[in-house]
Amino acid sequence: xxxxxxxxxxxxxxxxxxxxxxxxxxxxxxxxxxxxxxxxxxxxxxxxxxxxxxxxxxxxxxxxxxxxxxxxxxxxxxxxxxxxxxxxxxxxxxxxxxxxxxxxxxxxxxxxxxxxxxxxxxxxxxxxxxxxxxxxxxxxxxxxxxxxxxxxxxxxxxxxxxxxxxxxxxxxxxxxxxxxxxxxxxxxxxxxxxxxxxxxxxxxxxxxxxxxxxxxxxxxxxxxxxxxxxxxxxxxxxxxxxxxxxxxxxxxxxxxxx
Amino acid sequence: xxxxxxxxxxxxxxxxxxxxxxxxxxxxxxxxxxxxxxxxxxxxxxxxxxxxxxxxxxxxxxxxxxxxxxxxxxxxxxxxxxxxxxxxxxxxxxxxxxxxxxxxxxxxxxxxxxxxxxxxxxxxxxxxxxxxxxxxxxxxxxxxxxxxxxxxxxxxxxxxxxxxxxxxxxxxxxxxxxxxxxxxxxxxxxxxxxxxxxxxxxxxxxxxxxxxxxxxxxxxxxxxxxxxxxxxxxxxxxxxxxxxxxxxxxxxxxxxxxxxxxxxxxxxxxxxxxxxxxxxxxxxxxxxxxxxxxxxxxxxxxxxxxxxxxxxxxxxxxxxxxxxxxxxxxxxxxxxxxxxxxxxxxxxxxxxxxxxxxxxxxxxxxxxxxxxxx
Numbered sequence: 001x002x003x004x005x006x007x008x009x010x011x012x013x014x015x016x017x018x019x020x021x022x023x024x025x026x027x028x029x030x031x032x033x034x035x036x037x038x039x040x041x042x043x044x045x046x047x048x049x050x051x052x053x054x055x056x057x058x059x060x061x062x063x064x065x066x067x068x069x070x071x072x073x074x075x076x077x078x079x080x081x082x083x084x085x086x087x088x089x090x091x092x093x094x095x096x097x098x099x100x101x102x103x104x105x106x107x108x109x110x111x112x113x114x115x116x117x118x119x120x121x122x123x124x125x126x127x128x129x130x131x132x133x134x135x136x137x138x139x140x141x142x143x144x145x146x147x148x149x150x151x152x153x154x155x156x157x158x159x160x161x162x163x164x165x166x167x168x169x170x171x172x173x174x175x176x177x178x179x180x181x182x183x184x185x186x187x188x189x190x191x192x193x194x195x196x197x198x199x200x201x202x203x204x205x206x207x208x209x210x211x212x213x214x215x216x217x218x219x220x221x222x223x224x225x226x227x228x229x230x231x232x233x234x235x236x237x238x239x240x241x242x243x244x245x246x247x248x249x250x251x252x253x254x255x256x257x258x
Numbered sequence: 259x260x261x262x263x264x265x266x267x268x269x270x271x272x273x274x275x276x277x278x279x280x281x282x283x284x285x286x287x288x289x290x291x292x293x294x295x296x297x298x299x300x301x302x303x304x305x306x307x308x309x310x311x312x313x314x315x316x317x318x319x320x321x322x323x324x325x326x327x328x329x330x331x332x333x334x335x336x337x338x339x340x341x342x343x344x345x346x347x348x349x350x351x352x353x354x355x356x357x358x359x360x361x362x363x364x365x366x367x368x369x370x371x372x373x374x375x376x377x378x379x380x381x382x383x384x385x386x387x388x389x390x391x392x393x394x395x396x397x398x399x400x401x402x403x404x405x406x407x408x409x410x411x412x413x414x415x416x417x418x419x420x421x422x423x424x425x426x427x428x429x430x431x432x433x434x435x436x437x438x439x440x441x442x443x444x445x446x447x448x449x450x451x452x453x454x455x456x457x458x459x460x461x462x463x464x465x466x467x468x469x470x471x472x473x474x475x476x477x478x479x480x481x482x483x484x485x486x487x488x489x490x491x492x493x494x495x496x497x498x499x500x501x502x503x504x505x506x507x508x509x510x511x512x513x514x515x516x517x518x519x520x521x522x523x524x525x526x527x528x529x530x531x532x533x534x535x536x537x538x539x540x541x542x543x544x545x546x547x548x549x550x551x552x553x554x555x556x557x558x559x560x561x562x563x564x565x566x567x568x569x570x571x572x573x574x575x576x577x578x579x580x581x582x583x584x585x586x587x588x589x590x591x592x593x594x595x596x597x598x599x600x601x602x603x604x605x606x607x608x609x610x611x612x613x614x615x616x617x618x619x620x621x622x623x624x625x626x627x628x629x630x631x632x
Contacts, residue, residue, distance in 0.1 A: 010490075011489075011490055012490060018490060018491060018492035019490065019491070020491060020492050021492055052625070053530055053531050054531075059625070059626050060624070060626065060628060061477070061624070061625070061626025061627055061628050062486070062490075062626065064469060064473050064476060065468045065469065065483075065486070065487045066490075068467070068468050068469030068473055069467060069468050069487070069490060069491060072466065072467040073467070
């Protein structure tokens with residue numbers, strides 16, 4: 001049994017920490033698997049171009065370095081912490097309208113995917129690599145940030161195209177996803193170290209990338225509120241009680257590696 | 259417009275001050291145990307550098323450093339650089355040196371292709387990649403290694419253009435000794451990686467974490483990308499306190515123009531926003547803007563403001579030129595004017611295309627600096 005976080009940003013997009021710093025941050029806390037998932041923005045929209053000019057997105061130019069650094073850091077993560085590092089990205093379609101905005105995490109990716117195009121095509125492009133396509137924060141996040149409702153609005157059509165839906169992003173559970181029968185995953189969407197306090201996924205599989213992806217697909221997982229700071233302001237238990245969720249699947253407390 | 263003028267002048271004066279301060283400082287660890295840091299020096303060569311290659315390379319055989327090796331590489335056996343290297347190796351038999359022939363095609367960048375074998379066969383972890391057109395003093399390597407520190411990924415240098423023997427050469431030297439030197443150091447002050455391949459020391463172990471030399475082969479500016487990749491690893495680029503000396507010699511205006519079209523298009527591909535505002539940081543455009551604004555708002559004579567502006571700017575540049583080791587002769591002042599006058603046409607030429615001609619090949623630049631052969 002180990003903790004995992006599958007939505008993390010590095011300095012390749014808008015994160016504050018470099019990939020090696022993230023590996024150390026999670027490795028020291030005893031996490032068993034993580035995925036770095038930097039933004040990969042559309043190349044044809046004004047917002048996407050702005051992200052490129054400001055070096056806040058993966059591009060065909062920096063992608064080879066991204067993958068190589070992930071490769072070398074995954075070796076180090078294993079050697080040093082026995083932690084699995086899975087390559088990922090977050091396809092990012094940002095629009096002025098929340099209802100046209102969509103973020104989709106790819107887990108276990110190996111090739112660059114252009115974020116332009118319909119979300120169905122993006123999900124298929126991710127899965128064609130043998131990777132998992134995950135709906136990132138598909139509903140209101142309760143955070144002051146751009147909201148991304150497009151995927152949720154098309155949930156019936158996309159139900160078979162995606163492998164999991166984020167039931168939590170950061171410290172908040174999402175009512176709509178929690179109550180749905182969709183496959184779920186919980187991640188921090190970490191951009192800075194203080195965001196470690198958040199819901200995470202608990203896995204029971206072997207610490208291997210394939211086994212981790214398979215466990216997500218089969219939904220052999222639970223969720224746990226991980227608190228870096230003992231005196232944090234969040235009340236995760238309120239959400240669990242309010243939504244009538246099983247305490248077996250939604251628990252609190254930090255796991256320590258055996 | 260007033261703000262832009264004031265900003266341009268302030269950046270120039272403060273940038274010059276910072277550059278002078280940096281270039282006057284001593285390397286931080288001159289007492290380092292150099293024997294513990296053996297270095298493999300990689301010299302990719304092509305041609306005989308307009309007859310200057312022997313003198314350029316000879317300084318590397320005279321380095322005062324406890325443990326180093328020289329790895330010269332040429333893509334083809336018939337390259338004229340081969341004979342020059344063989345003669346020097348025979349002249350300095352006690353220096354550990356190797357000549358490597360044959361490129362490995364890892365991408366469209368011929369310099370990187372020429373470097374692959376030396377990179378992979380180098381004996382030591384610390385690699386100093388050095389272009390064929392630079393000259394060094396015996397203490398050079400110690401002064402580079404003296405910048406090694408925790409968190410340092412790459413050590414590079416500003417380039418000092420010296421001994422021009424033609425007007426094109428003076429233009430080239432002026433560009434290197436003022437505009438490039440100042441903006442490289444400003445980039446460093448702003449914690450932006452800015453690496454020049456004329457002198458670039460890195461750890462192969464660290465470079466292999468981003469894919470090493472083979473990943474860099476996709477880019478024209480492998481030096482800049484190496485700095486960027488190191489930054490993504492959390493390692494910083496450092497500009498050493500000595501400029502590296504490039505012998506200019508005979509250099510035509512066409513050579514100057516072509517080289518700076520290439521460099522400019524690289525800047526455009528890799529950092530579009532700074533490239534777009536570049537003309538505003540030229541002496542002429544900002545000066546004319548300032549003069550007209552001061553005339554409109556405060557009724558000051560246009561000519562007087564422009565003269566004041568050019569004097570301040572020119573004096574800053576000439577201080578920097580002197581610090582970079584160039585002599586101040588009459589052609590220097592003429593070259594300064596000419597370079598400033600041609601800055602806008604050059605920028606427009608750069609802006610008008612995305613192809614570069616390099617080592618006889620036309621390469622198409624993509625955004626981010628990747629290249630494809632045409």
